Amino acid sequence: MLGTIRRVGQLLDLFDEHHPEWGVTEVARALQVSKSSAHALLRSLATIGLLEQLPNSRYRLGWRTLALGSVLLTSSGIAGIARPAIDNLAKTSGETVNLAVLERGHVIFIERQPGAGGRFASAVPIGTPLPFHCSAVGKVLLAHRPPAEAQALLRTAAGFDRFTRNTITDKQRFQAELEQVRRQGYAFNLMEAFDNVCCVAAPVKNSLGLVVAAIGLSMPTHRFERHRDYYISALLAATRRVSAELGWEAETGGVA
């Protein structure tokens, strides 16, 4: 592990929606390095385009971060492979479909197809890290990590913040739910993040049987309650299709 790059990681972690601009002194304090080191770090990252220096000589993320994300999306196997199935699922179900992966302990959506109504479209931006305890895709992704890693993630989780009356804030109960998710092969989100929004999610597996992503289907509660079984089967059909294209052969794999 190169020290400079470890620092780059810490530095990039500083930038978020609530604090998108940082000065040299500020960064030096946050990373506990000297001002000159912080300066060298910031300036270098600005030179390669990962950061940008503002007229007031402070720094924020550079446009190159966008470009990198774009390259990933257009070249990543999963995004391209899953798109047809996702589009199809959105069209047949009429609901919003999300494709999500785990990124350093957080759920991020990497692709979305809004439903017929076009609601939820901008609910949560693509790429934004989300806590995993209040989303169906989060449950699915966490449920299929190695137990040791899942435990570590649960331990280091920033805390089970409550968003609605239904948010699961008890780790014990959450773990029990993960167990259920593993058994039944899909997860629910029953108004645990937003009032009146329910989701179903199921895992996408690659040729080794590893869960590399999750597809989620979001809708208003009343439609969920009415057509629950239909949504589940349509979703599972989609994840089966994507998994198959990734080389996963359902017949050979057991429930493990």
Added chain:
Amino acid sequence: MLGTIRRVGQLLDLFDEHHPEWGVTEVARALQVSKSSAHALLRSLATIGLLEQLPNSRYRLGWRTLALGSVLLTSSGIAGIARPAIDNLAKTSGETVNLAVLERGHVIFIERQPGAGGRFASAVPIGTPLPFHCSAVGKVLLAHRPPAEAQALLRTAAGFDRFTRNTITDKQRFQAELEQVRRQGYAFNLMEAFDNVCCVAAPVKNSLGLVVAAIGLSMPTHRFERHRDYYISALLAATRRVSAELGWEAETGGVA
């Protein structure tokens, strides 16, 4: 400039749509460093999430790049400030509106509002680097760079590739066009990138009068020819509005 970070920049440049996966040896050759150095670099970047190691132990961009781009979009001044004006322009004109910036010599779109028809929507992905010589926004952005920088960009330009019969491939003629763009305050793209697609673009200025972005309006040729003047005035109204919100005061500034 920290050497390690300069290398990170070179390394990230390697990853593109045509070559999204790289192995250690390959990288070592490309960057002209030892295999062990390349390995340390790749592994470190994978640890902080900028890269990801695939099961076959090769590397590709990591999901964190998406997360970074998302933070930038949701926190950057320009994107949020310009959104209302862009949405409005798209609604009133019915055509596709793009917001673009210059990123290390390339044009990238950072935001888009598809027109009524919903065509062009996926023509060029958000964040993907584009050559500047065949887009209206590219002309605008380049025309307002300091002459020295613009010259350097023209020199290092990968070449004026031809995409349509109308693509400008002559640097002399392109420079003349930049001069005209500066004079009239907007730029055209007359089927220079795609057949049957025309664009108008105009600059967005901040409080110092610097051009920080460009707004472009894209449409089929026949509608462009019919309503050219309307599009121009609607576009200029939008850029004036956004520039004003960035603190630019048109009255005080000359043509300079």
Added chain:
DNA sequence: CATCCATGTTCGCTAATAACGAACGAGCCG
């Protein structure tokens, strides 16, 4: 308008460390 404080930036020195090359182990193809 003058002063002061905080911040961004530069520079030389030194200790930390990143780069190298060789060696090891795994995987693939012939």
Added chain:
DNA sequence: CGGCTCGTTCGTTATTAGCGAACATGGATG
């Protein structure tokens, strides 16, 4: 089964990243 290529590890050495002090700048304050 043998040869090749690739990813990974390790110890040494030269590079360089980090530090602290000094300088420059700009905005706030009195």
